[in-house]
Amino acid sequence: MVDVAKLAGVSISTVSHVLNGTRRVNPQTRRRVMKAIEETGYRQDALARAVRRSKSESIGLIVSDAGEPAFAEMVHGVENAVAKRGLTLLLANSAESAEREEAALRSLLDRRVDGLILARAAASAPTVLDRLRDGATPLVLLDRIYQDEPFDQVGAQNRQSTLSLVEHLHAAGHRCVAVVAGDTRVPTLAERVAGFEDAVRLLGMDPTMQATIAVSDEAEIQAALSHALRHQQVTAVVALSTPLAAAALRSLSALERNVGPDVAFATFDGFAYPDLFHPHLTTVHQPAFDMGVAAVAMIAARMENSDAPPQTLRLRQHVAFRESTADWAP
Amino acid sequence: MVDVAKLAGVSISTVSHVLNGTRRVNPQTRRRVMKAIEETGYRQDALARAVRRSKSESIGLIVSDAGEPAFAEMVHGVENAVAKRGLTLLLANSAESAEREEAALRSLLDRRVDGLILARAAASAPTVLDRLRDGATPLVLLDRIYQDEPFDQVGAQNRQSTLSLVEHLHAAGHRCVAVVAGDTRVPTLAERVAGFEDAVRLLGMDPTMQATIAVSDEAEIQAALSHALRHQQVTAVVALSTPLAAAALRSLSALERNVGPDVAFATFDGFAYPDLFHPHLTTVHQPAFDMGVAAVAMIAARMENSDAPPQTLRLRQHVAFRESTADWAP
């Protein structure tokens, strides 16, 4: 910066001001400075600038499972929105571990990110957000919504979507449904279970004839499904996430039940390229990319106006009814 | 930091030294400082530290297409390796655009990342790496390998894998193959095409009976495939990436050719959960996660020893032979 100033015959202060457009400067000198910058190949040091302004022009994102396609999509959406605003994205993955989540949070905060987007880990510690309660750094909770937290949040309408899905199954004649629910500490999954229970009640289905399988391990899922199919006359299976769907489909295959004719099947989130996946699976599609975009928008809004009440945004999910729930007959 | 120093009754200099373990300090005072840090809830400012040391403890990653599953896996691998080293990941997506790539590069460099991992965009400008030629910031080129660039690189053994694949098809009786190649400015795809040409030569296949379809648009792919199937008696189709495979499979479906019995099919990179995808597709699996991990390792090595000659690492791909190339008969 000193070099530029010297070459242009001005003070570094002027250089700073032409760079930031932060005060009027004579077009003549302005030109000279620009030329000097060009010739010098000078680039502003974003870090020093951030230290001085205590604003880093960056936002941090912590996802709970970078391997899941839905989260990969959210990362994609966040990256897009962040880049569009000229910010930089700092990415971390907690891999569903409370320790890694805590460490990532500290690290990003130490880097003075201007905002933080967090999809909490399944095992997330209740105290992990304490250091953010003062609102110094805007936080938005992504995907996994915690009712009582005083933060902005973005998720999907899990409860209603599950209801629509089960209504559809009920209309097709299904009376006994098995839900592969996984780790129900995850609010997203708990909401979907709650939606299922809503449906059971509303549709007058017999609660004792339904099965909620709250495990994640494939072998356990298979055992539970086997039991449900044989002893509870379950005719439809609903998986609450992509990895659970994979485990369930493998289990059904091992149990020699054909998806479609033998047992109806539906899933949340689903697989990439659903039109190429056979059989075509009835799927509740999460607007993962848009959720990422929305999260960034909320951060931006919060940076403008920090004392508005926290807001929870739930995006609509698209329910695609396909083959896997069409070929079964009572 | 001043607060901590005051509370412990020492100078900030001592605080700095206990924090960094950068010189011997009396266990007594050391304790006092630690306690003061605890009570104050003091955290080091990573940015100020980076400015002073001109080392940011972060690495930048630019991918060319965050939507492709293979790149999502690489991001995952890079994130993992970076976190394991206690560094922070800055992520950007060029979306195959030279401008966005250039912008991302500048932005990350301005943030003084300690190393940079780049999967170049298809349209990448030849000059984009010029500012890195001096070696001040270690760079590793990921996935898309450029022969003549004097940088560390990590990719896959595309040429040999393609050869194995085509040998397999040839052994099954195929003599005319269509390759859906997409944008062959992408070195990865060009290498796979080269591997195909190697195979044609080595196996004595008639070059005029092969089709290389170097477009990405689905309608164009369908038209070209239609022509190749009818007028060139093509019996096997090979797609060189996941999106190309999706387009090709849709095209074949539109042309009413059954994958397997009517026409053999193989793809690179493939779809998630291949065991659930029907028909099971013969696939050359890229070790995308490991490529990401390896890229970080190379950055780390380069930071130790900057004057070793640049190295190109090619990881082996796993070729899984499955149904889609098993059911066809001459």
Add this chain to the structure above:
DNA sequence: CTGTTAGCGCCTTCAT
């Protein structure tokens, strides 16, 4: 319209 100067929070000689 422009320059001088005092920090931002930290590390690191140089003294003691």
Add this chain to the structure above:
DNA sequence: ATGAAGGCGCTAACAG
């Protein structure tokens, strides 16, 4: 074994 002091590169009063 510890402190004092000078910057890292930058911005933002405060002066002219």
